[in-house]
Amino acid sequence: MHERYLNVDQVAELLGTTVRFPRRLIEERRITYVKVGRHVRIPESAVRAFIAANTVEPRCGVARGVAA
Secondary structure (H helix, E strand, O other), X not given: OOOOXXXXXXXXXXXXXXXXXXXXXXXXXXXOOEEEOOEEEEEXXXXXXXXXXXXXXXXXXXXXXXXX
């Protein structure tokens, strides 16, 4: 299987953020990345894993602000 490696601009576009956010993730080592010389590349699978790990599922059966 061929892994696709993304640059910071591509990751920012994929996440819908500015480039500052993926750069911060890299600096804080909160996402897997690969250094190729002075270039930084992020595996697409790492972006998917980051999204999955930070996805918050809705609560079921709990109504807020409603007295029972």
